[in-house]
Amino acid sequence: MIDKLIEKIKELGNPTVMGLDPRYELIPDEIKPKYDTSNEGICKACLEFNKDLIDSVYDIIPAVKPQSAFYEALGIKGIEVLKETCEYAKAKGMIVILDSKRGDIGSTSKAYSKAYLEDGEFKADFLTVNPYLGSDGILPFVEDCEKFDKGIFVLVKTSNPSSSELQDLRMENGKTIYEIVGSLVERWGENSIGKYGYSDVASVVGATQPKELKELREKMPHTFFLIPGYGAQRRKSRRYCSCF
Amino acid sequence: MIDKLIEKIKELGNPTVMGLDPRYELIPDEIKPKYDTSNEGICKACLEFNKDLIDSVYDIIPAVKPQSAFYEALGIKGIEVLKETCEYAKAKGMIVILDSKRGDIGSTSKAYSKAYLEDGEFKADFLTVNPYLGSDGILPFVEDCEKFDKGIFVLVKTSNPSSSELQDLRMENGKTIYEIVGSLVERWGENSIGKYGYSDVASVVGATQPKELKELREKMPHTFFLIPGYGAQRRKSRRYCSCF
Numbered sequence: 001m002i003d004k005l006i007e008k009i010k011e012l013g014n015p016t017v018m019g020l021d022p023r024y025e026l027i028p029d030e031i032k033p034k035y036d037t038s039n040e041g042i043c044k045a046c047l048e049f050n051k052d053l054i055d056s057v058y059d060i061i062p063a064v065k066p067q068s069a070f071y072e073a074l075g076i077k078g079i080e081v082l083k084e085t086c087e088y089a090k091a092k093g094m095i096v097i098l099d100s101k102r103g104d105i106g107s108t109s110k111a112y113s114k115a116y117l118e119d120g121e122f123k124a125d126f127l128t129v130n131p132y133l134g135s136d137g138i139l140p141f142v143e144d145c146e147k148f149d150k151g152i153f154v155l156v157k158t159s160n161p162s163s164s165e166l167q168d169l170r171m172e173n174g175k176t177i178y179e180i181v182g183s184l185v186e187r188w189g190e191n192s193i194g195k196y197g198y199s200d201v202a203s204v205v206g207a208t209q210p211k212e213l214k215e216l217r218e219k220m221p222h223t224f225f226l227i228p229g230y231g232a233q234r235r236k237s238r239r240y241c242s243c244f
Numbered sequence: 245m246i247d248k249l250i251e252k253i254k255e256l257g258n259p260t261v262m263g264l265d266p267r268y269e270l271i272p273d274e275i276k277p278k279y280d281t282s283n284e285g286i287c288k289a290c291l292e293f294n295k296d297l298i299d300s301v302y303d304i305i306p307a308v309k310p311q312s313a314f315y316e317a318l319g320i321k322g323i324e325v326l327k328e329t330c331e332y333a334k335a336k337g338m339i340v341i342l343d344s345k346r347g348d349i350g351s352t353s354k355a356y357s358k359a360y361l362e363d364g365e366f367k368a369d370f371l372t373v374n375p376y377l378g379s380d381g382i383l384p385f386v387e388d389c390e391k392f393d394k395g396i397f398v399l400v401k402t403s404n405p406s407s408s409e410l411q412d413l414r415m416e417n418g419k420t421i422y423e424i425v426g427s428l429v430e431r432w433g434e435n436s437i438g439k440y441g442y443s444d445v446a447s448v449v450g451a452t453q454p455k456e457l458k459e460l461r462e463k464m465p466h467t468f469f470l471i472p473g474y475g476a477q478r479r480k481s482r483r484y485c486s487c488f
Contacts, residue, residue, distance in 0.1 A: 134406030162378030
């Protein structure tokens with residue numbers, strides 16, 4: 001799957017991923033008046049806006065990254081919008097990175113993998129996952145990546161202000177937690193390295209920390225990076241960009 | 245909310261929480277033949293089994309813990325089963341701990357909190373959350389706990405075999421990661437300590453590690469513990485018990 005993403009980036013000459021985080025306050029005034037402000041109306045407005053955005057960029061941007069939380073916050077109707085958004089983006093040839101930061105003990109991660117990476121309802125190409133539980137919480141996703149030609153992005157160093165509280169802590173051996181997670185990611189991906197030298201086990205590395213980014217780039221030569229916060233994360237009016 | 249949980253435990257004289265992880269292969273033979281094996285049939289069988297389990301124990305067990313992953317694995321119909329299960333358990337007077345290990349940057353955690361802790365569709369009393377992103381990924385949940393009289397269980401030390409890979413790492417100052425998370429949890433909870441001395445910011449501490457459990461119990465005097473793996477987690481035929 002990582003090869004497909006890289007080829008799409010090469011084809012379009014653009015390494016940007018469009019975040020799709022539905023927030024009613026950011027829906028344009030052209031769309032809002034078409035629907036009432038019930039939960040159902042809000043969901044319809046969000047779906048129309050997502051489709052408009054996808055229509056506007058599918059031939060210049062390779063991938064979308066819907067943030068699951070904002071759909072879940074709209075309840076089951078919101079989760080239906082997530083499903084339809086994923087389907088719509090895929091039908092337009094875009095790659096879908098479902099940003100859900102899932103992760104649990106092995107048998108439960110396997111269930112999350114079934115939900116999002118197997119060919120179930122959501123049909124994501126990539127899923128973001130959380131490494132706090134260690135290898136047996138991640139390997140069920142890795143196995144399914146091989147089986148279903150999918151990928152994951154593991155949180156290594158996040159872009160939020162307090163990411164340093166745990167991720168930057170330094171071990172007795174001098175390494176930080178995020179460096180240790182980085183080396184685990186390289187290990188988890190070693191059986192799925194594609195023709196461009198990157199594996200299906202990719203990483204989220206916050207670009208608000210350029211020093212760490214440079215360091216990790218050197219230490220994780222086979223890991224593709226998703227870099228949220230590159231540019232627009234903190235600009236209220238447009239929260240729609242992340243970058244590879 | 246932690247006071248309500250403690251009072252319920254005292255009232256019933258039982259500190260057990262019943263996990264509700266729907267897996268078709270564990271549905272009893274009395275229920276299976278009533279439904280076909282389509283996704284919808286499986287969902288109906290799971291809901292009936294959940295309701296049977298709740299009916300059987302609501303007067304002896306204080307709380308249920310549905311594991312979100314297994315419902316998500318059944319798609320949107322499965323998430324409807326989750327919602328109905330939460331509603332049914334609450335209507336029977338049980339406390340609902342939604343086990344979903346959510347967590348992200350602040351604005352996204354806020355959306356997860358809206359989904360599960362505010363009075364939205366799911367109406368959980370407690371939510372399990374992941375601390376890897378640090379304080380600003382957790383505080384939106386903490387704020388909503390105060391506002392909506394809810395609680396969270398933060399992962400501190402998990403019960404899976406590879407939990408040691410990150411959680412047991414020792415810092416330069418001699419502390420382990422799980423101890424550091426433990427002290428963050430105490431801090432996050434300091435404004436919500438109830439009449440029994442525990443806060444609404446509770447913890448998940450795997451009982452497969454009794455030494456750590458004892459240590460943490462001493463270091464986290466205001467934190468209530470959810471202890472998965474106490475007894476039945478690895479016994480295939482009954483995966484339905486966790487314990488406070």
